[in-house]
Amino acid sequence: MEKQFETLQISYDETLLEIASVQKKMTDVIEKLGKRTTSELQIMFTRINETCKNEMQCHTEINQRYKLLQRGIECIKQENKQLVFILCKKYDTLSEETDSLYERKDNRDINFRFQYEASMLQLVSELSSLGKIQTYRNNPNQVIKVSDMTEHNIRVYPDSGDSNKATIIGICELADGEFIIADSFNKKVKLLDDSFNVVSHLSFPSTPRQMCNVSAYSVALIFDDRDLNFIRVNRQRIMVERIITFEHFCHGIGYHNNDIFVTDAKTIYCYSIEGQCKHKISLAQGMLLRCL
CATH class of the missing domain: 3.90.20 (Hemagglutinin Ectodomain; Chain B)
Incomplete structure (x- = not known):
């Protein structure tokens, strides 16, 4: 329940x-x-x-x-x-x-006189809401199928240092329908509009490992060193809000109820959004590479 x-x-x-x-x-x-x-x-x-x-x-x-x-x-x-x-x-x-x-x-x-579009105002005034609120039940046995696939060029031009190859290790959708992707091969974070065109990008010295949403317009991104970057998008501009440096390496990251979960090879760490370690769980065997 x-x-x-x-x-x-x-x-x-x-x-x-x-x-x-x-x-x-x-x-x-x-x-x-x-x-x-x-x-x-x-x-x-x-x-x-x-x-x-x-x-x-x-x-x-x-x-x-x-x-x-x-x-x-x-x-x-x-x-x-x-x-x-x-x-x-x-x-x-x-x-x-x-x-x-x-x-x-x-x-x-x-003299000037403004003749507004009365039909547009009438159309909006006749609407009772922005849309319909519907409910549906989740089907745990539902099989997800890929119905369509398209290719898009996410290379940054010109003279950006981007190669012809890209390795997307993370993609997050923002509240306005834009997408922010992490390209580990080119060490960049790229912002795509709703037509999947690159509208902004930010370069980093280290290689991104994994990324997750933390708010409507913010993501958390870990690198192959010990850094966690909180990245925010404002008016199609990517900016680093703050950086947390851990004492352990970072392999995977997840977010839940205002807590950040970070893994190294053997341990899951739970941090507050401010970076304070709340607790950790160590594995007796096996390896942890990602958070889901």
């Missing part, structure tokens, strides 16, 4: 993470649409604003030319008919430019 309660709690926690992941994806889509619409408004404003500034500059220049012509007309004598004729022609030309400027009405009295 205790095992059933534990399984139920795990299923509940995982479902909560799935709901939060869908909610985040919807929020990201709305945010992207908002940024795109805001950018469109900014482009329109910049274009119209620049046109208005140019028209104002033209008005200022025409006014200055009118003043210069007026002064010229006042200063010349009437008997200088040739000069009067030239000034009059310039005046006529300036008048035509003024009329043409005032006839431009494309950018006058313009």
